[in-house]
Structures are given as structure tokens and as C-alpha cells.
Amino acid sequence: MLQLECPWCGPRDEEEFTYGGEAHITRPPEPDAVSDAAWGDYLFFHTNTRGLQSEQWCHSHGCRRWFNVARDTVTYRIHRVYRMGEPRPGFDA
Amino acid sequence: MSGYRLASGGRIDRDRRLEFTFNGRPMAGYAGDTLASALIANGVDIVARSFKYRRPRGIVAAGAEEPNAILQLGCGARTRPVQRATQTELHYGLSARTVNGWPSAETDLTAVLDRASRLLPAGFYYKTFKWPAAGWKHYEHVIRAGAGLGYAPDDADGDRYDRVNAHCDVLVVGAGPAGLSAALAAGHSGARVILADEGSEFGGSLLSAAEHIDGAPSTHWIARARAELAAMPEVTLLPRATVFGYYDHNFLTLVERLTDHLPATDAVGPRERLWRLRTKQVVIATGAIERPLVFGNNDRPGVMLASAVSSYVNRYGVAPGRRAVVFANNDNGYRSALDMQRAGIDVAGVVDVRADPSGAWHEAARAAGLRVFAGHVVPDARGRRRLASVRTARLSADAGRIEDEGPRLDCDLLAVSGGWSPVVHLQSQSGARPRFDTDRACFVPGDPVQAERSAGAARGTWDTAGCLLEGNEAGVAAASACGFEAPATALPSAAAADEQPLLPCWLVPGFKPVSRGPKQFVDYQNDTTAADLHLAIRENYTAIEHVKRYTALGFGTDQGKLGNINGMGIVAEKLGRPLAEVGTTTFRPAYTPVTFGAIAGRDVGALLDATRHTPMHAWHVARGAVFENVGQWKRARYYPRPGETMQQAVDRECLATHHAVGVLDYSTLGKIDIHGPDAVTLLERVYTNNWRKLAVGRCRYGLMLGEDGMVMDDGVTARLAEHHYLMTTTTGGAATVLAWLERWLQTEWTDLEVHLTSVTDHWATVSVAGPYSRDLVGEVCADVDLSAEAMPFMSIRECTAAGVAARVARVSFTGELSFEISVPAAHGRRLWEAVMAAGERYGATPYGTEAMHVLRAEKGFVIVGQDTDGSVTPDDLGMAGLVSAKKDFIGRRSLARPHLQRRDRRQLVGLLTDEPAAVLPEGAQLVDDPDGPLPLPMVGWVTSSYASARVGRSIALALVDGGRDRIGQRVFAPLADGRVLSARITDPVFLDAPGRPPHDRTDRTDRNAERSGHRPERPPAGAVDA
Incomplete structure (x- = not known):
């Protein structure tokens, strides 16, 4: 079971959180301007990185805030935890 | 009958005799015995029949690695399968049974399988019983009956089990010399330490060895170390606690056995406790397991690990045999031989694989007069129910083959040692890969991937001095990594490495x-x-x-x-x-x-999941309501009168609601309070229809889609004030919808000023429906004009109900004229009783969810989650009119995808069975031609189905491929019992004229109910609830 550092509540067990999948996917601001293929890509296709990946988590059994986690999907090492709206960290940092 | 109790020695209390039974036979041991040592002392040779060949098997080991003595303990609800006798503390009244072999392991008639073993190679079952595939179901139960290591209790477990979440700085796994040393070092630093050991006593391998520490028997040092640790306030000692799992981010699980070592009369309190432990550092001091040697008939009862022999002799004071031979490729064989000799067991010889043994242990054995067969092996063991003799042979110079046969040695005990394997299980579970150490011929812990380190035999260090040193170093390092400094301490003196290398x-x-x-x-x-x-x-x-x-x-x-x-x-x-x-x-x-x-x-049981009750729950219980689970809620399904069937009760509740007035506990409906200047923008984005023009005091029905365009939830939202809305959701969808809205607000629409609060539990709601609902609600609610002009359909007002501040809304899910009164939850019971009291003269009848389902289905209203399944669009439900073309909302872009525009999509329709009394089962699959070739193509399924008293026949809703173009056609439902029901496809509205989109219908039916003059002068006598 992972231990995640909620930016508001501190380190908590994984079972308090909800996983939200890949982060930094923006909803197309003008959906009509997007082709069916591009829309399908937005909806259904995520990168599923092997290695460091930015993903969304929600402290659903705590403060109910969403935030971002840069996590290695192989080692499960947490690289960084950062709030919504903050830029994706440079992974070589 | 080879084993016996030694006259003296061992860590057993010979003054405390404990009676127990084995396969029903009365036996006795002493306090401090394990079940295994007591069985040996009672002369038991055979404890199991082997898994596949049914060969007789005896006790091989003295610890967790025991493969044979897997017994069934106790009986009835408290029986425990798969218990290792070697780790079972003996207690008074223990009853143990062997689990395989027929009629018993000791006399097994199925042992004939061993004679047929040439026919049973590896993969035999895969190769033989898998073809033809259909045959497996016939073979399987025969094969399964012969397998297995025990049986589950046949009664519910009456014991309690505890769980604890814990945090510490340093977890030390194993309390042998390395673990105790590590715990002392870390404990002295002030770090919070947990020391766990699977045994009942701390000391690990020292308990089984005749060794000295600081010039005294090692047990003195163990007692001192334990007392020292027990005095440290930040140290927790957990005997009988097995660390069985090592997971991510230093999360480990322990199971602590609390009462199984006690006789039934003393077993008070929880039986076991599961520890869920998050620790900063782990010290793995789990020791090592001795390897057997692989030779012919090496499974005969009487072949035992050398370390186990030492353990039985030194720790338990039992002799596992009368005449022993030792067979080893390392010095531990000599250690064991000397232990046996001291205990008075006749040692016939030590067979050492090494051609030229030397060193302290070899010399000690020679000095003690033991015969050593150097460069020899035991290729074969003789005897069936008990070892009788071993054959020996001299090895070739390259140790690859046998040169010539040596003497045959009579013996009933063969102590074998093939070297040691560190217990790398936990380290391996932590994600590390064990590394093979060629010099020591064993796998040792690999590079750590989590915050852990191994010490002592667990990393291939065999001598006690080395274990104490490594344990100390690991304890200091682990504490230091947590920010604690361990004071320098002098290590106790102990035997240092004096072993010669083994020959793999x-x-x-x-x-x-x-x-x-x-x-x-x-x-x-x-x-x-x-x-x-x-x-x-x-x-x-x-x-x-x-x-x-x-x-x-x-x-x-x-x-x-x-x-x-x-x-x-x-x-x-x-x-x-x-x-x-x-x-x-x-x-x-x-x-x-x-x-x-x-x-x-x-x-x-009842604590498996939370149960939610409405404030009126006790009233429903007192009225004999039958409940159903909706999510965690208990909702009244119907209120049967004495002698009534469910159908009779539901018919009565439906008719009473239609002809007089029905009362429903509607408190479970999900409610989300939405505040803020951007509230309406949020509604615009998450609902398919328009919200900007909704006036204060009015309500609107909304459909919520997923971004994939599929219907996710629905409900009525009321505008309470300029920037204040109250959204209702389905009972089951409340938490999902709140999480959904919060996610959009926090991750995508961070600029919106909106606050969401779940108020589902804050309000109790009573829904009053039927022609007399306005009269009844008027008696309960003051300060509000309920007339059709002042309070049109889909409006909400604040008022006083039953003396408390309330909201009353004119909305309808049944198609009847209907009002919903909401009060703060604490007043829910009071409101309910006020409504029922005032309703007496109108024939007010409480109705449950089943009648509600029937009433809404008669009008073709869908229930999201029952008539939809996550693959249904608004148009599929015939609700395209609710979808705005003028704005963007979640899911809109997806609706434009070609597949979602197809005319032949699965659409909501009604079904009328050709046989009016037949009610289609919900979930029944529909086909066009029940007599066609198999497999029949499926064209849809039934989503809702009821016997409707008002329609006077059965009705059903279904999703059917291209259903709206197929009105009037026939489909068939082949049922599991062989019957085939035929049904005609119809409009999904069974009352009122069909042909209008359903979203119009809510208004229309409510108005119709008033306009049609459908209002008897007096309530029908039968509708008055007794």
C-alpha cells in the first residue's frame, strides 16, 4: 500500500485516496473544433507510462482535494507531490 | 515407535504434564513442547500421507519450513486447518488430526498410488485429464477429494479478530541473536521499535543450540536482553507474531496469535490480531532454513534436518530416534552428531560429502569417537513406515558419481544437512531480487529497493558472534536513518566463525x-x-x-x-x-x-458495511415494512398487511396512491447544496439542458452525462435563491455525482466560484402523491399557498411544516399530483407522523419503493442505473428533447460521434407480453427467433418489469436494438426454465397517450391528474390504511 503526501493533510495511506489517472490532460476548450479521432483520443487513450508519470489523486477520505503526483510506475517511488495548476515537474530534476 | 523423551534437558516444564489427542488417541507432553516434539516423544512416526503418491511421511523440521506435519486442530467452529505441528504450542486438551490418507494417514489404503507412480509423471494431470475438455468436470471431484491439506470449519467462526494500524521507526523481524542485538541498539537510541518473532519465546536459533554467550548459556543473555527491551518505553515486543507480508513504501503486515496456545477455557479475548504497520526502517533478521539433501527415498519417516534434530534434543528434550546416522555436506552435521551423542543417542556415523573434511567441528567429532565416512554419500534409504537403514557409497573425485558401495548402516534416524538458505522471503517481497552467493552456496539478500537491511543468518552470516555484530550494526544504522543516535555499547562475546566451507x-x-x-x-x-x-x-x-x-x-x-x-x-x-x-x-x-x-x-456480519437509516426508519419497522438495500440505505420496499402477499401489498399501495393519497419516505434521495455566483454555470456545464432562465423558486429536471455521452445520473434541481441551488441525485449515485462535480471544479474549472455541500443526511423528505395530496399537505404545511396558480408544477417554497421550518416542492416521480416536504433530519419522524395523522381522513397509505417503481414505470419514467447501464444516451431513452443544441456541456461532443447517431442503437421501449399475466424476469434476454440456430443473436434485454394493477396486466421496459422503429413487432424471451415468453414492442408509456417525448410527460401527467377530474369525492373505503 502506497503512502502519499497530501499537500494539505500530510502523509496518509493509499486507501484514503482515489486514483484519477494521468494528469495534465486538458479538456479541449472548443470540443466542436476537434475531430472525432482527436476527441476519442482525449476520452479513451492515455499514455500509461512505464516509469515516471504525472497522475491525479484525490484525498477522498480526507480533505477531498485533488492534487498531482509524479510517481514511478515501476518502482512506485513518489518523485513529487504538487497542487493543481502547478506545472508538471521536470522529471530529470 | 522410534522417538522418546530424554530423561533430562530441554526448555520444557516436566512438572506440567499436558494431555492431548492425536487422531483420537490420548497422549501427553509437557509445557514448552510443540505439538511436533510431543508427537515425537510419544513415538509417532507417520504424520501425513504425501500429496500425490500417498507415501508415509514423518516430521522433517522444527520450524516454519515443516512440509509434512500439517495437521487439523480442534473441531467444530474453532477448527484450524493447515497448522504446522512444529509451530503449534502444546496445550491441555489440544486435539490434532492428520488430514490425508484413507482411512487415516497411518493406515492408508490409497498408498497403492505409489506403486503406480511410473504412470504419474510431472504434468500427468495436465496431460491426461484435460482431454476431452468436457471430461474434466467428471474427473475433477475425484481428484480434488484426494487432495487438500485440511478442511474449513463447518460453522460460522465465533471468535473475534482484531486489527491495529501502527507506525514505528524501526521494525525488527525476528528475535534471534541478530534481531535481539538490532532491537537493543535501536531501542537504546530512543527510536520507536517493534520487535516481532513468530515463536512463543525470543531467542531464535539460540534456543536450540548448546551455545554460550558471555561465558554463560545463551538463554541467560536472551533473558537479560528481553528484560532490557521490555523496560524501554518506546519498544514493543511481539512474540507469536509473524511478519507475513512486505508491501510498498515500507508497509508490512503481521499476524499476532493471541489465544490459540491456550486451552479453550483460558482463551479469552480476540483470537488473533492483524497489524498493519508503516515503518521508517526495517531490519530483517529472519534467520536461515536448513536444506535437506536430495537422495533416493529421502522422504522416509526418520529422515530429518540436522538442525531440527538438534532442536528436538536441546530445546525440547526429545530424541527423534534411537540410532542415528548423519549425512551432510557441511559442518552442521558434526554439530548435530555431537548434540545427539551428548543426549545418549547412538550415532552410527557421519557421512560427509567432502572428501577431506577438516577444522574444529570435524576434529571434535573425531575426538568424541564418531565414525566419519569422508567423501561418501547416502544414495538410498531403506525402510517403509520408518527408516531402517541407509546405503552408503564413495563419491568419485569430481563428486559427480558413485565409485563403489560402502557399508550399509542400520539406523532409524538420518540427520541431513545440505547447507543453509537465508530466509530472503520478506526482502524479496519488498521488491529486491536475491543474489546467489557462490562461496556460501546460497541466495542472499540483493540490493535493497526499500528502507530495509538484513542482518545475521538472513544475509548468510552463520556464527553467533557475527549475528550479534551485524544485528547491532543494522540497529544502529536503522535508528540513525530515522534521526536517532545509538550510544556505543560493548557487544557480548560469543562463538566466532569456525566452520569449513561446504561442498554444494x-x-x-x-x-x-x-x-x-x-x-x-x-x-x-x-x-x-x-x-x-x-x-x-x-x-x-x-x-x-x-x-x-x-x-x-x-x-x-x-x-x-x-x-x-x-x-x-x-x-x-x-x-x-x-x-x-x-x-x-x-x-x-x-x-x-x-x-x-x-x-x-x-x-x-453487520459490521461488514455501514447501514444508513432514514429518521423515519423505526416507524417503518413498527409497521412491518419489508426493506430493500439501496446502496447502504435500508429503504421500505412495501408494507404488507397480515396475510398479504408482496404483489397484493404493492397493488394496494399503487391503487391507494392513484385514487387517494400515498406517502413515501424520500429522505434517501441524494442532495447537494450548490452555492456561489457561478452555480448556474456549473449546472449549465454538467446538465444537458438549459438552466440560465430557471427562476428563483422553480425546479427543473436534468440529465447528467459522462464525457462519453452516456447517461450517468438524473434528478430535479431547485433554485432556492439568486446563487443558491439544491440538486437532487439518484439515491445510489449521490456520492459519485458529488465526487464528479468536485473533480471538474478542482481540476478543470478552477476559475468557477462554487461551493458544494452534501446535504443528503441533513434533510428528511416525505413525498405525498395522489389526488388528495394538496389537501393533505395543506393541513401539514402553514404559511404557503399550495394552489395550482400560486404553486405551479415544478416549484418550491419555504414554509412551516409540523411546526418546523420546511421546504415544500411540487414535483412528481409517479405522475400523480405530488408534493415533497423536507425538514431538518432531526424532525423527520415528527413530520412523517404529522402527515400520517392528517392523512387518516384521506386514506393516506404509506407506500414503498416497489409501488414507486411500478407507478413510474406505468408512466415510462426511467430509473438511471436500472433502465440504463452506462451505454445509453439521452436519445436512446427517447429524451433527445432534453439535450440543448445551444451550449456545450459534458458529453455533448461525444453525442456527435457517428456511432452514437445510429438509428439502430439499443433504445428504450415498452413490452407487453402476449400472455397478460406473465411477468418477464428483469434481465431477460430478447431474441427475434427463438427457434433459430444457436447461438441466438440477442437483440436486447428487459430492464424493468412489473404486474401493474392500474394497467391491469404485466408491463415491462426494455432496451431493444432499433426499438423505436420496431413498435408493434414481436420479440421473444427464452427463459432459464425452458419457457419462451413472447411480447409486443410498444411505446414505453403505458398510461396516458403515447407519442410524446418523456421529458414533457412529467409536466403533462401532473397537470392531467388535476384536469381529468380524477378525484373521487370520498376516499375509497378499501384505500384507508388500517
């Missing part, structure tokens, strides 16, 4: 080729032999994970503790590849079996 011997050469000679067992528990491994390689299973699955090596509760490394050595030799390259299979939790009780803890 994975497979002892035999008199005949492997496939022709007597069976050489590698994995006792799974009956895997060296010949099986060779066969797997011949059949081209060369990856160790494939060999494991083909031969079952390392399966089962044993998890390869005893046999895996030998097996890998044999595979490596056969493949001609270094063992380091062949590698190990994956070690998985649990290290030893864990009870389901411990894992479930208190989450059983």
Missing part, C-alpha cells in the same frame, strides 16, 4: 539413473522429485518459473521454504548454467498461511 550437493548421485532409481524428493509437500524436474527440462520448460508451474515445485503453503533452492540447483546443473543465472522464483506473501479471520477482523 544439489542432487546426490544414485546407484541408478535419476529416472530409474528410487524417488529423490525435492519438494516434500508437493511430491516433486528430481526426475520430475529433469522431465520438465526435457520437455523444454527451461525458465525456472515454468519449471515451477509444470512440476508444482514451491507451490502450496510451503512456498518453497525447504525445496526451492535444491530444485533450482538441480535445474541449473541439468541446464549446465550457473545457479545465479537460473535465479529464484518469486516469493509472495503470505510467508506462512494467515487465517481469513485475521484478515477480515471485525468487518464481518
Whole structure:
């Protein structure tokens, strides 16, 4: 079971959180301007990185805030935890 | 009958005699015995029949690695399967049984399988019983009946199990010399330490060895260390606690056995406690397991690990045999021989694989007068129900084959040692890969990937002085990594390394080729032999994970503790590849079996899940309501009167609601309070229809879609003030919808100023429906004009109801004229009773969810989650009119995708069975031609189905391919009982004229109810609820 550092509540067990999948996917601001293929890509296709990946988590059994986690999907090492709206960290940092 | 109790010695209390039974036979042991040591003392030779060949098996080990003495303990609800006798503390009244063999393990008639073993090679069951595929269901139960290691209790478990979440700085696993030393060092630093050991007593291997620390028996040091640790306030000592799992981010699980070592009368309190532990640092001091040697008939009762022999002699004061031979490839054989000799057991000789043994242990053995057969092996053991003799042979210079046969030695005990395997299980579970150490011929812990370090025998250090030193270093380092400084302390003096290197011997050469000679067992528990491994390689299973699955090596509760490394050595030799390259299979939790009780803890029965009750729940219970679960809610389904069937009750409730007035507890409906200047923008984005023009005091029905365009939830939202809305959701969808809205607001629409609050539990709601609802609500609610002009359909007002501040809304889910009154939850019961009291003269009838479902289905209203399944669009439901073309909302873009525009999509329709009384089962699959060739193409399914008293027949809603173009056609529902029901496809509205989109209908039906003059002067007598 992972231990995640909620930016508001501190380190908590994984079972308090909800996983939200890949982060930094923006909803197309003008959906009509997007082709069916591009829309399908937005909806259904995520990168599923092997290695460091930015993903969304929600402290659903705590403060109910969403935030971002840069996590290695192989080692499960947490690289960084950062709030919504903050830029994706440079992974070589 | 070979084993016996020694006249003296051992850590047992000879003044406390404990009676127990084995296979019903009365026996006795002493306090401090394990079940295994007591069985040996009582002369028991056979404790099991082997898994596949039914060969007699005896006790091999003295610890967690025991593969044979797997017994069933106790009986009835408290019986425990898969218990290792070697780890079971003896207590008064213990009853133990063998689990395989018929009629018993000691006299097993199925042992004939061993004679037929040439017919049972590895993969036999795969090869033989899988074809034809249909045959397996016939063979399986015969094969399964012969297998197994015990049986589950046949009654519910009456015991309690606890669970605790804990945090610490340093977890030390194992309380042998290394673990105690580590715990002392870390404890002295002030760090929070937990020391866990699977045994009842701390000391580990020291308890079984005749060793000295600081010039006194090592048990003195153990007692001092334990007392010192117990005095430290930040140190927790956990005996009888097995660390069985090592997971991510230093999360470990322990199971602590609290009462199983006590007689039933003393077993008070929880039986086991599961620890869920998050720790900063782990010190793994789990010791090592001795390897057996693989030779012909090495499974005969009487063949035992040398370390186990020492353990039984030194710790338990029992002799596992009367005349012993030792067979070893390392110095531990001499240690064991000397232990036995001291205890008065006749040692016939030590067979040492090494051609030129030397060193302190060898010399001590010689000095004690022991016969040593250097450069010899034991290729074969004789005797069936008990070892009778061993054959010896001299090895060739390259140790690869047998040169000539040596003397045959009579013995009833053979102590074997093939070297040691560090217990790397936990380290391996933590994600590290064990590394093969060629010098020590064992797998040692690999580079750590989590915050852990190993110490002592767990990393291949065998001598006590080395263990104490490494433990101390690991304890200091672990504490230091947590920011604690351990004071320097003098280490106790102990025996230092004085052993000569071992000679690896994975497979002892035999008199005949492997496939022709007597069976050489590698994995006792799974009956895997060296010949099986060779066969797997011949059949081209060369990856160790494939060999494991083909031969079952390392399966089962044993998890390869005893046999895996030998097996890998044999595979490596056969493949001609270094063992380091062949590698190990994956070690998985649990290290030893864990009870389901411990894992479930208190989450059983009524505590498995939370139950939610409305404030009026007690009233429903008092009225004899039958409840149904809706999510965690208990909702009244119907209120049967004495003698009424469910259908009769539902018919009565429906008719009363339609002709007079019905009252429903609607408190469970999800409610989200939405505040803020951007509230309406949020509604615009998450609902398919328009919200900007909704006036204060008015309500609107909304459909919520997922971004994929599929219907996700629906409900009525009311505008309470300029920037204040109250959204209702389906009962089951409340939490999902709140999470959904919060996610959009926090991750995508961070600029919106909106606050969401779940108020589902804050309000109690009573829904009053039927022609008399306005009269009835008027009597309960003051300060509000309920007239059709002042309060049109889909409006909401604040008022006083039953004396408290309330909201009343005119909305309808039944199609009847209907009002919903909401008060703060604390007043819910009071409101309900006020409504029922005032309703008496109108014939007010409480109705449940079943009547509500029937009433809404008659009008064709859908229930999201019942008539939809996540693949249904608004248009599929005939609700395209609710979808705005003028704005963007979640899911809109997806609706434009070609597949969602197809005319032949699965659409909501009504079904009328040709036989009016027949009610289609919900979920029934629909086909066009029930007599067509199989498999029949499925064209849809029934989503809702009821017998409707008002329509006077059965009605059903269904999703049917291209259904709206098929109105009037016939479909068929082939049922599981062989019947085929035919039905005509219709409009989904069974009352009122069809043909209008359903979203219009809510308004229309409510108005119709008023306009039609459908209002009897007096309530029908039958509708008055008694």
C-alpha cells in the first residue's frame, strides 16, 4: 500500500485516496473544433507510462482535494507531490 | 515407535504434564513442547500421507519450513486447518488430526498410488485429464477429494479478530541473536521499535543450540536482553507474531496469535490480531532454513534436518530416534552428531560429502569417537513406515558419481544437512531480487529497493558472534536513518566463525539413473522429485518459473521454504548454467498461511458495511415494512398487511396512491447544496439542458452525462435563491455525482466560484402523491399557498411544516399530483407522523419503493442505473428533447460521434407480453427467433418489469436494438426454465397517450391528474390504511 503526501493533510495511506489517472490532460476548450479521432483520443487513450508519470489523486477520505503526483510506475517511488495548476515537474530534476 | 523423551534437558516444564489427542488417541507432553516434539516423544512416526503418491511421511523440521506435519486442530467452529505441528504450542486438551490418507494417514489404503507412480509423471494431470475438455468436470471431484491439506470449519467462526494500524521507526523481524542485538541498539537510541518473532519465546536459533554467550548459556543473555527491551518505553515486543507480508513504501503486515496456545477455557479475548504497520526502517533478521539433501527415498519417516534434530534434543528434550546416522555436506552435521551423542543417542556415523573434511567441528567429532565416512554419500534409504537403514557409497573425485558401495548402516534416524538458505522471503517481497552467493552456496539478500537491511543468518552470516555484530550494526544504522543516535555499547562475546566451507550437493548421485532409481524428493509437500524436474527440462520448460508451474515445485503453503533452492540447483546443473543465472522464483506473501479471520477482523456480519437509516426508519419497522438495500440505505420496499402477499401489498399501495393519497419516505434521495455566483454555470456545464432562465423558486429536471455521452445520473434541481441551488441525485449515485462535480471544479474549472455541500443526511423528505395530496399537505404545511396558480408544477417554497421550518416542492416521480416536504433530519419522524395523522381522513397509505417503481414505470419514467447501464444516451431513452443544441456541456461532443447517431442503437421501449399475466424476469434476454440456430443473436434485454394493477396486466421496459422503429413487432424471451415468453414492442408509456417525448410527460401527467377530474369525492373505503 502506497503512502502519499497530501499537500494539505500530510502523509496518509493509499486507501484514503482515489486514483484519477494521468494528469495534465486538458479538456479541449472548443470540443466542436476537434475531430472525432482527436476527441476519442482525449476520452479513451492515455499514455500509461512505464516509469515516471504525472497522475491525479484525490484525498477522498480526507480533505477531498485533488492534487498531482509524479510517481514511478515501476518502482512506485513518489518523485513529487504538487497542487493543481502547478506545472508538471521536470522529471530529470 | 522410534522417538522418546530424554530423561533430562530441554526448555520444557516436566512438572506440567499436558494431555492431548492425536487422531483420537490420548497422549501427553509437557509445557514448552510443540505439538511436533510431543508427537515425537510419544513415538509417532507417520504424520501425513504425501500429496500425490500417498507415501508415509514423518516430521522433517522444527520450524516454519515443516512440509509434512500439517495437521487439523480442534473441531467444530474453532477448527484450524493447515497448522504446522512444529509451530503449534502444546496445550491441555489440544486435539490434532492428520488430514490425508484413507482411512487415516497411518493406515492408508490409497498408498497403492505409489506403486503406480511410473504412470504419474510431472504434468500427468495436465496431460491426461484435460482431454476431452468436457471430461474434466467428471474427473475433477475425484481428484480434488484426494487432495487438500485440511478442511474449513463447518460453522460460522465465533471468535473475534482484531486489527491495529501502527507506525514505528524501526521494525525488527525476528528475535534471534541478530534481531535481539538490532532491537537493543535501536531501542537504546530512543527510536520507536517493534520487535516481532513468530515463536512463543525470543531467542531464535539460540534456543536450540548448546551455545554460550558471555561465558554463560545463551538463554541467560536472551533473558537479560528481553528484560532490557521490555523496560524501554518506546519498544514493543511481539512474540507469536509473524511478519507475513512486505508491501510498498515500507508497509508490512503481521499476524499476532493471541489465544490459540491456550486451552479453550483460558482463551479469552480476540483470537488473533492483524497489524498493519508503516515503518521508517526495517531490519530483517529472519534467520536461515536448513536444506535437506536430495537422495533416493529421502522422504522416509526418520529422515530429518540436522538442525531440527538438534532442536528436538536441546530445546525440547526429545530424541527423534534411537540410532542415528548423519549425512551432510557441511559442518552442521558434526554439530548435530555431537548434540545427539551428548543426549545418549547412538550415532552410527557421519557421512560427509567432502572428501577431506577438516577444522574444529570435524576434529571434535573425531575426538568424541564418531565414525566419519569422508567423501561418501547416502544414495538410498531403506525402510517403509520408518527408516531402517541407509546405503552408503564413495563419491568419485569430481563428486559427480558413485565409485563403489560402502557399508550399509542400520539406523532409524538420518540427520541431513545440505547447507543453509537465508530466509530472503520478506526482502524479496519488498521488491529486491536475491543474489546467489557462490562461496556460501546460497541466495542472499540483493540490493535493497526499500528502507530495509538484513542482518545475521538472513544475509548468510552463520556464527553467533557475527549475528550479534551485524544485528547491532543494522540497529544502529536503522535508528540513525530515522534521526536517532545509538550510544556505543560493548557487544557480548560469543562463538566466532569456525566452520569449513561446504561442498554444494544439489542432487546426490544414485546407484541408478535419476529416472530409474528410487524417488529423490525435492519438494516434500508437493511430491516433486528430481526426475520430475529433469522431465520438465526435457520437455523444454527451461525458465525456472515454468519449471515451477509444470512440476508444482514451491507451490502450496510451503512456498518453497525447504525445496526451492535444491530444485533450482538441480535445474541449473541439468541446464549446465550457473545457479545465479537460473535465479529464484518469486516469493509472495503470505510467508506462512494467515487465517481469513485475521484478515477480515471485525468487518464481518453487520459490521461488514455501514447501514444508513432514514429518521423515519423505526416507524417503518413498527409497521412491518419489508426493506430493500439501496446502496447502504435500508429503504421500505412495501408494507404488507397480515396475510398479504408482496404483489397484493404493492397493488394496494399503487391503487391507494392513484385514487387517494400515498406517502413515501424520500429522505434517501441524494442532495447537494450548490452555492456561489457561478452555480448556474456549473449546472449549465454538467446538465444537458438549459438552466440560465430557471427562476428563483422553480425546479427543473436534468440529465447528467459522462464525457462519453452516456447517461450517468438524473434528478430535479431547485433554485432556492439568486446563487443558491439544491440538486437532487439518484439515491445510489449521490456520492459519485458529488465526487464528479468536485473533480471538474478542482481540476478543470478552477476559475468557477462554487461551493458544494452534501446535504443528503441533513434533510428528511416525505413525498405525498395522489389526488388528495394538496389537501393533505395543506393541513401539514402553514404559511404557503399550495394552489395550482400560486404553486405551479415544478416549484418550491419555504414554509412551516409540523411546526418546523420546511421546504415544500411540487414535483412528481409517479405522475400523480405530488408534493415533497423536507425538514431538518432531526424532525423527520415528527413530520412523517404529522402527515400520517392528517392523512387518516384521506386514506393516506404509506407506500414503498416497489409501488414507486411500478407507478413510474406505468408512466415510462426511467430509473438511471436500472433502465440504463452506462451505454445509453439521452436519445436512446427517447429524451433527445432534453439535450440543448445551444451550449456545450459534458458529453455533448461525444453525442456527435457517428456511432452514437445510429438509428439502430439499443433504445428504450415498452413490452407487453402476449400472455397478460406473465411477468418477464428483469434481465431477460430478447431474441427475434427463438427457434433459430444457436447461438441466438440477442437483440436486447428487459430492464424493468412489473404486474401493474392500474394497467391491469404485466408491463415491462426494455432496451431493444432499433426499438423505436420496431413498435408493434414481436420479440421473444427464452427463459432459464425452458419457457419462451413472447411480447409486443410498444411505446414505453403505458398510461396516458403515447407519442410524446418523456421529458414533457412529467409536466403533462401532473397537470392531467388535476384536469381529468380524477378525484373521487370520498376516499375509497378499501384505500384507508388500517
